[in-house]
Amino acid sequence: MFIVLEGVDGCGKSTQAKLLGEYLKGLGKLVVLTAEPSKSMVGVALRQILRGDAEVDARTLALLFTADRMEHLKAEILPALESGKIVVCERYVLSTVAYQAAQGVDAQWILELNRFAPKPDVSFLLEADPKTAAARAKSGEIFEREDFLKRVTQNYYAYGGELIRIPPQSVDKVQAAIRKVVAGRI
Numbered sequence: 001m002f003i004v005l006e007g008v009d010g011c012g013k014s015t016q017a018k019l020l021g022e023y024l025k026g027l028g029k030l031v032v033l034t035a036e037p038s039k040s041m042v043g044v045a046l047r048q049i050l051r052g053d054a055e056v057d058a059r060t061l062a063l064l065f066t067a068d069r070m071e072h073l074k075a076e077i078l079p080a081l082e083s084g085k086i087v088v089c090e091r092y093v094l095s096t097v098a099y100q101a102a103q104g105v106d107a108q109w110i111l112e113l114n115r116f117a118p119k120p121d122v123s124f125l126l127e128a129d130p131k132t133a134a135a136r137a138k139s140g141e142i143f144e145r146e147d148f149l150k151r152v153t154q155n156y157y158a159y160g161g162e163l164i165r166i167p168p169q170s171v172d173k174v175q176a177a178i179r180k181v182v183a184g185r186i
């Protein structure tokens with residue numbers, strides 16, 4: 001089973017992924033927690049760009065995130081799924097659509113580029129107020145600005161038809177909402 005968590009910077013994806021992993025392990029499942037950008041060579045280059053070490057065209061960024069996804073699938077996601085594990089992944093195709101379209105890249109082109117990527121069994125959008133999220137996301141990466149995160153949120157709504165939206169509420173309540181959906185599908 002392939003589960004994806006999406007949302008703007010600072011929405012609490014990592015906390016929720018960890019809690020979901022603990023829940024699934026408690027049910028006796030084998031779980032792999034992973035995230036994009038991944039640990040691939042391309043992912044390492046992306047981290048440098050996100051820190052502001054180098055500037056590239058937004059289309060280049062869309063291509064790099066997509067290339068990283070190809071490597072991530074091959075090295076981590078597909079082998080785990082094939083051996084029957086549950087994969088919980090922070091960010092996937094819709095992150096590239098939402099973020100790079102917010103930079104002005106054509107969303108349909110990004111979707112086309114990502115046609116190779118298998119669809120998750122279930123994807124969540126952890127909703128967050130862009131202002132709160134921008135204030136919380138303080139790793140110094142380039143996209144952590146309120147106005148930008150507003151556009152990202154609009155794109156998640158516009159292109160994320162399959163996303164299950166979880167409204168902002170306490171960590172425990174968000175986790176309970178996620179577990180309810182997941183429990184119904186495993």
Ligand code: TYD
Pocket residue numbers: 007008009010011013014036037050065090091092095096097099100137139141142143144
């Ligand atoms: P991430 O480490 O998930 O940041 P956070 O934990 O703060 O949410 O992602 C790093 C940044 O990369 C984040 O600003 C979102 C951006 N990003 C894209 O722009 N496109 C993509 O395809 C992905 C996967 C991430």
